[in-house]
Amino acid sequence: xxxxxxxxxxxxxxxxxxxxxxxxxxxxxxxxxxxxxxxxxxxxxxxxxxxxxxxxxxxxxxxxxxxxxxxxxxxxxxxxxxxxxxxxxxxxxxxxxxxxxxxxxxxxxxxxxxxxxxxxxxxxxxxxxxxxxxxxxxxxxxxxxxxxxxxxxxxxxxxxxxxxxxxxxxxxxxxxxxxxxxxxxxxxxxxxxxxxxxxxxxxxxxxxxxxxxxxxxxxxxxxxxxxxxxxxxxxxxxxxxxxxxxxxxxxxxxxxxxxxxxxxxxxxxxxxxxxxxxxxxxxxxxxxxxxxxxxxxxxxxxxxxxxxxxxxxxxxxxxxxxxxxxxxxxxxxxxxxxxxxxxxxxxxxxxxxxxxxxxxxxxxxxxxxxxxxxxxxxxxxxxxxxxxxxxxxxxxxxxxxxxxxxxxxxxxxxxxxxxxxxxxxxxxxxxxxxxxxxxxxxxxxxxxxxxxxxxxxxxxxxxxxxxxxxxxxxxxxxxxxxxxxxxxxxxxxxxxxxxxxxxxxxxxxxxxxxx
Amino acid sequence: xxxxxxxxxxxxxxxxxxxxxxxxxxxxxxxxxxxxxxxxxxxxxxxxxxxxxxxxxxxxxxxxxxxxxxxxxxxxxxxxxxxxxxxxxxxxxxxxxxxxxxxxxxxxxxxxxxxxxxxxxxxxxxxxxxxxxxxxxxxxxxxxxxxxxxxxxxxxxxxxxxxxxxxxxxxxxxxxxxxxxxxxxxxxxxxxxxxxxxxxxxxxxxxxxxxxxxxxxxxxxxxxxxxxxxxxxxxxxxxxxxxxxxxxxxxxxxxxxxxxxxxxxxxxxxxxxxxxxxxxxxxxxxxxxxxxxxxxxxxxxxxxxxxxxx
Numbered sequence: 001x002x003x004x005x006x007x008x009x010x011x012x013x014x015x016x017x018x019x020x021x022x023x024x025x026x027x028x029x030x031x032x033x034x035x036x037x038x039x040x041x042x043x044x045x046x047x048x049x050x051x052x053x054x055x056x057x058x059x060x061x062x063x064x065x066x067x068x069x070x071x072x073x074x075x076x077x078x079x080x081x082x083x084x085x086x087x088x089x090x091x092x093x094x095x096x097x098x099x100x101x102x103x104x105x106x107x108x109x110x111x112x113x114x115x116x117x118x119x120x121x122x123x124x125x126x127x128x129x130x131x132x133x134x135x136x137x138x139x140x141x142x143x144x145x146x147x148x149x150x151x152x153x154x155x156x157x158x159x160x161x162x163x164x165x166x167x168x169x170x171x172x173x174x175x176x177x178x179x180x181x182x183x184x185x186x187x188x189x190x191x192x193x194x195x196x197x198x199x200x201x202x203x204x205x206x207x208x209x210x211x212x213x214x215x216x217x218x219x220x221x222x223x224x225x226x227x228x229x230x231x232x233x234x235x236x237x238x239x240x241x242x243x244x245x246x247x248x249x250x251x252x253x254x255x256x257x258x259x260x261x262x263x264x265x266x267x268x269x270x271x272x273x274x275x276x277x278x279x280x281x282x283x284x285x286x287x288x289x290x291x292x293x294x295x296x297x298x299x300x301x302x303x304x305x306x307x308x309x310x311x312x313x314x315x316x317x318x319x320x321x322x323x324x325x326x327x328x329x330x331x332x333x334x335x336x337x338x339x340x341x342x343x344x345x346x347x348x349x350x351x352x353x354x355x356x357x358x359x360x361x362x363x364x365x366x367x368x369x370x371x372x373x374x375x376x377x378x379x380x381x382x383x384x385x386x387x388x389x390x391x392x393x394x395x396x397x398x399x400x401x402x403x404x405x406x407x408x409x410x411x412x413x414x415x416x417x418x419x420x421x422x423x424x425x426x427x428x429x430x431x432x433x434x435x436x437x438x439x440x441x442x443x444x445x446x447x448x449x450x451x452x453x454x455x456x457x458x459x460x461x462x463x464x465x466x467x468x469x470x471x472x473x474x475x476x477x478x479x480x481x482x483x484x485x486x487x488x489x490x491x492x493x494x495x496x497x498x499x500x501x502x503x504x505x506x507x508x509x510x511x512x513x514x515x
Numbered sequence: 516x517x518x519x520x521x522x523x524x525x526x527x528x529x530x531x532x533x534x535x536x537x538x539x540x541x542x543x544x545x546x547x548x549x550x551x552x553x554x555x556x557x558x559x560x561x562x563x564x565x566x567x568x569x570x571x572x573x574x575x576x577x578x579x580x581x582x583x584x585x586x587x588x589x590x591x592x593x594x595x596x597x598x599x600x601x602x603x604x605x606x607x608x609x610x611x612x613x614x615x616x617x618x619x620x621x622x623x624x625x626x627x628x629x630x631x632x633x634x635x636x637x638x639x640x641x642x643x644x645x646x647x648x649x650x651x652x653x654x655x656x657x658x659x660x661x662x663x664x665x666x667x668x669x670x671x672x673x674x675x676x677x678x679x680x681x682x683x684x685x686x687x688x689x690x691x692x693x694x695x696x697x698x699x700x701x702x703x704x705x706x707x708x709x710x711x712x713x714x715x716x717x718x719x720x721x722x723x724x725x726x727x728x729x730x731x732x733x734x735x736x737x738x739x740x741x742x743x744x745x746x747x748x749x750x751x752x753x754x755x756x757x758x759x760x761x762x763x764x765x766x767x768x769x770x771x772x773x774x775x776x777x778x779x780x781x782x783x784x785x786x787x788x789x790x791x792x793x794x795x796x797x798x799x800x801x802x803x804x805x806x807x808x809x810x811x812x813x814x815x816x817x818x819x820x821x822x823x824x825x
Contacts, residue, residue, distance in 0.1 A: 075709035090704035092697040099693050104708035106690035115688045157708070321658070 003052075003066075004030040004165060004196050010060035012046050020046035021057070022220035028165070033187065033197045035207040035228070038217030039240055039437035044200055047217070048167055052084050053077040083158025087169040089150050090157075093143035098125050101157050111234040117490055132189055147295075148179035155186065155224055166190065167198045172206060176295050177465060177499040184210050202438075205466070216240055241439045251449045254473035256285035260426050260457035261307075266316035266326075268306050276302040278481045280316070284426070289448070289458040291472030291489070293465055293498050299481035300461045301343060304430045307459070308340045310335045320426065334363055334476060338423030341415055343431040343461070345408070349415040352404030356396055357385035360418050361404045391442060392417035409440035416444055427451055430461045445471060465495055465502075477501035484508060520781070521786045527663040529780055534668050535738050536783070537776025538675045539564070539730040539747075543754035544761065544768045545675075545682050551758055552686065553719030556626060558614035558728045561751025562621025563592040567731030569625040572742045573632065576641035581699030584736050585647070589728030595621075596724025600717045619749070626744045647671050647737040671733040678726070682765040687707035695719055727751070740758025749803070756806050760813050771809070778805040 005028040012021040020045045028034045038044050049055040051062070053071030062069040064080060071077050077084075091100050098121055107117045107124070123137045132153040142150060151171060158166055168187075172180045186196055187210060189491060199211055207214050210227060215225045215238040223239045258321035261284045268277040277297050284290045292300055305311035307318055309330040318325040326332055334340070344350040350359045361370050361381050370384070371378050392413045396406055403411060412432070419427065429448060433441040452458050462468050468475055469489060477485045477498055485501045485508040487493055500506040523529050542559045550557035557563075567588035575584025603610035626636075633639045647670050656666035686692040697705040698715045698788055706712050730750070735742045760774075761767030782801045785793070804807055 073709070074707060078709065084707070086707060088703075090701065091709040092701040092704055094700055095693065095696060100697075100704075103693060103697055103705070104710045106693060108690065115684075116690055116693070161708075 001029040004028050004064070006061075006063040006173045007047070007051065008063075010050060011058045012043075012050060012055065013058045013187065015269040017336055018097065020220055021050070021060075023222070024060075024217065024220065025222045025225075026215055028196060028198060029213075030196055031191060032212040033191060033199055033210055034480060035199045035201060035211035035214040036217065037201060037214060037236060037240060039439065042217040042240070043220040044217055045169070048084065048169065048198075048200065052082065052167070078161050078163070081162055081164040082167065083161055083163025083165070083256065084167045085151070085154045085158060085169060087156060087171075087173060091142045091150060091153060094141060096139055096141055097136055097145065097153050098122050098138040101125055101138070101160050103157075105161060125156065125160070128156055132186065132193065133409060134157060134186055147174050148176075148182065151175070151179075151183065152186070155190075157346065164194070165198070167200070169200045170202065171199070172201065174202065174296065174463070175493045176502050178503060180206075186284045201272040203466070204236050207236065208233060218242060237438055241437075243439075249445045249449055249470050251471075254452065256288040256473070257455070259285050260281055260321065261325075261459070262319045263307070264317050264319070266303075266306060266318060267314045268302050268311060269314055270302070276481050277306065277313070278289075280478075280481070280483050282460055282476060282483065282486075284342060284457040285454055286425075286455050286457055288473040289452050289460055289471055290461070291459040291468035292478055293305055293468045293475050293476045293502060294478035295502050296463045298478050298502075300478055302341070302426055302428070302481075303478070304340070304459075304461055307333075307428060308338065310384050314472070317498070331510060334422075336450075337422060337425045339419035339422055339427040340420050341427070341429040341432050343434070345411050345415050350403045350411055352402065355400045356389065356403055356406070356414055357381050359414050360385045360388050360399075360421070363418055363422060388417045388421060392420075392447075409436040412444065413440060416447060420447060424429060424451070424456055426457045426459070428459045428461075432460070433467060434463070441467075467500060469493070469495065469498070479504045479507075520784055523784050527660065530664060531668070532780040532783055533773070533776045534672045536779035537772045538669070538672050539734055539738070539750050540672075540754050540757060540775050541675045541769065541772035542678065542726050542730035542733065543751055544728070544757040545678055545765065545771055546723035547624060547755050547758040548682065548761075548763060548765065548768055549686075549695065549726070550719050550723035551764060552699045553695045553716050554702065555600070555603065555610055555716045555720055556614075556755075557596065557599065557720055557723040557727075558611055558755060559595070559617035559621070560723070560750075560754050561747050561749070562614075563595055563724055563727035564731035564734060564747045564751050565621040565625045565745070566595060567592040567627060567728040568746060569742050571732035572639070572641065572644070572735040573628075575646075575736050576644055579645055581645050581647045581736055585729065585732040588732035588735075589725050592728030592731065593721050593724035595718065596720040596727075600720040604713050604716050622745055625742070629742060629744065636744075638741050640742040640748075644736065644740045646740055647733065669733070669737045671729065671737045674729065676769075678729075678767050679765050686765065691715075730754075730781075738797035751773035753802065753806060756810055762810050774809065775802060777803060778802040 002472055005026070007024065007026040010021050010024040013019045014417060026047065034165060036044055045057065050057045053073045053076050064403060069080065102121050107120050109115050109117045122138050129135065134156055136145065136149045136152045136156070142153065150401045171183060175183060180433070190197065201207060214228050214231070214236060216223045216236060218240060263280055263282040266277055266280040267275065270276045280289065280303060292303070294300055302311055306313045307325060309325065309328055309332070313326045316326070320336060320338065348350065361384065364370055365376055370380055382399055389396065394410050394413045394417065396410060403414060406414065416432065432448065433444050436444065448458060448460070460468065460471055472489045475487045475489050475498065476483050477487070479502060484504065487498070543564060547557060547560055569589030570591045571584035574587035575581050599610070599613045599617060602608040602613045624817050629635050629639050649667050649669050650673060652666040655661045686695065694705065694710050694715050698710065698712050734746055757768055757771035757775060759773040779802050782798055785798050786795055
């Protein structure tokens with residue numbers, strides 16, 4: 001096989017002194033699916049920015065099709081036949097699929113014409129759709145199509161620009177298992193048509209499933225490039241993290257006791273008045289983890305917000321040790337020993353412009369332990385913070401460092417530390433490991449299981465089905481604001497099975513957890 | 516009194532007055548629209564109109580050419596819009612604050628210059644000003660109804676209507692229009708396919724300056740023949756309301772301008788009727804009351820539509 005791309009000894013030092021890439025080698029062969037893996041901050045995105053012309057390397061060489069590559073910007077990269085499908089969709093919602101695909105390369109009615117030739121554009125797009133089997137309606141507005149199709153639009157976008165080398169940046173992060181299967185199908189079709197794929201991911205299972213070779217980055221350096229068929233998940237993760245990582249969460253079978261939270265016929269509407277929760281009924285008991293599976297945007301966020309007092313319910317009740325949480329304020333609910341790890345640590349989980357120590361006592365500062373008259377007892381706060389940072393392995397310069405300066409994983413540990421330090425009887429954890437690297441995921445999972453074993457009830461919401469499956473004792477599937485199934489998480493339960501419920505294809509017949 | 520209004524409707528005077536009033540609103544709103552869809556909403560339309568109104572009447576009376584007057588007014592408005600772009604896009608000043616600064620500057624600076632150049636404090640009306648001409652259509656002007664409907668309007672009235680069509684074509688039919696919308700809605704997406712986001716935003720601001728400039732020039736050298744301090748009297752803000760009310764598209768804006776123009780026309784007609792028993796202060800409130808009502812209506816409709824959409 002010929003070598004398509006060769007990046008050698010790539011170094012990138014940013015003006016502020018951060019060395020993001022410290023000697024990366026990446027060799028991609030023509031026609032292969034090359035997985036690129038590494039923890040957050042390992043240098044993947046910087047490397048791809050360099051390859052795509054968004055950043056210039058400090059040193060190092062790039063050869064593409066055997067000749068050295070000098071890029072001034074993304075346009076150059078596109079002209080060279082590279083295309084990038086970004087992790088966050090780069091689409092304008094109110095434009096049509098066709099307009100998004102041709103954006104920046106519109107066809108005109110003639111060489112001198114001012115006007116777009118929309119018919120010709122649509123023809124070209126239909127041809128592409130046919131060739132690659134990426135089904136999507138070119139005339140539909142992007143805001144009206146589901147996530148899986150949006151991704152197809154992104155792929156069509158790079159194909160329209162004639163990309164031969166396609167970079168997929170964590171393409172499965174937002175997809176259901178079925179959509180992921182379809183994506184993999186499309187990727188294989190692309191390879192069949194002579195394209196080459198660089199596949200960036202966190203999920204090692206996907207690496208094993210689809211890639212031909214895998215390059216592992218750690219701390220800005222290439223650690224190894226392996227033939228996928230000669231390696232396994234354990235080896236790759238060891239290379240990524242630099243030590244052994246436990247994959248499956250070690251936990252004993254649950255020993256559920258008294259009911260902690262009993263949600264009955266809960267309904268809620270969003271700010272536009274549309275229903276987002278429909279008759280949700282759930283039970284969570286001491287010593288068990290109830291996982292909520294579902295495609296994002298099906299009511300998980302609102303369910304958590306209603307239970308924590310952030311969003312009003314229109315009817316129904318949520319009995320917490322017999323006391324209704326609905327109608328209580330956030331502070332009242334928190335005072336009842338309900339811990340909440342919000343889904344977005346940047347906006348609602350932590351205050352980025354405060355110090356780590358301040359963030360750690362955000363829920364405890366009224367506690368006499370931390371006050372001195374009307375003031376906060378700084379010394380006690382700092383002592384507490386130091387202990388917490390050690391317990392939860394928060395890596396930062398000091399407890400006075402700004403929370404905003406922490407990496408995603410460390411910031412999440414701060415949030416988790418705060419919520420667990422109150423010894424919650426009910427822990428509501430929303431996306432607890434989103435965007436967190438493998439080492440930290442393992443740690444956070446262990447902490448959550450530890451709380452369960454200590455007798456807390458845990459409500460876990462995650463877009464990662466694998467996370468829900470590995471942590472939960474029972475799994476409730478939410479679809480369109482409705483709990484469509486409550487399943488015992490045992491060996492017989494498969495991702496496919498849950499996937500059907502997530503997509504609304506299947507629904508448990510009998511009324512779930514009737515009040 | 517109703518009788519008097521009815522007479523004006525029947526003899527189509529109201530149409531003439533309506534066109535006069537809606538033209539500056541329409542022009543300014545088109546400018547606001549282009550800046551809004553590119554995500555750089557230009558709230559300084561008011562100030563730009565004042566600057567242009569003063570510049571164009573000064574140049575027009577100095578050179579005797581209305582065309583030069585319009586050109587100078589528009590040029591000043593475009594230049595100031597570029598300055599807003601420089602501050603907001605390049606130096607990252609909040610665009611609302613930059614726009615407000617221009618509104619305050621436009622009011623103060625024109626009064627200052629009027630005083631310095633002409634020694635006038637309240638208004639400046641040059642003798643024998645060569646106004647923007649009216650278009651009298653031969654033959655048609657003598658046909659009873661159609662004549663009054665189509666003939667005798669200022670050139671700028673026609674320009675405004677033509678510019679509506681121009682904006683439709685620009686926004687929906689050209690690649691540039693798609694780029695404008697993409698830049699306003701998803702700048703990262705635009706950037707990722709190599710669209711020069713900043714340049715598009717600068718150009719959108721320039722368009723808004725051009726349109727606001729035309730609107731301002733019409734105020735001083737078309738609709739009237741003088742410059743009065745703060746003569747825009749909120750037209751620029753009204754235009755911003757029209758952008759929202761018109762659902763951010765040129766045709767909607769045409770309709771919105773029509774409604775506001777009508778409100779102003781009624782105000783004027785009622786005021787000029789001799790022996791009106793209503794206090795003028797109340798009559799003059801009509802356009803602003805219409806603005807509030809229209810925005811409330813718009814908000815309700817939007818809410819209902821959202822509820823229906825899900």
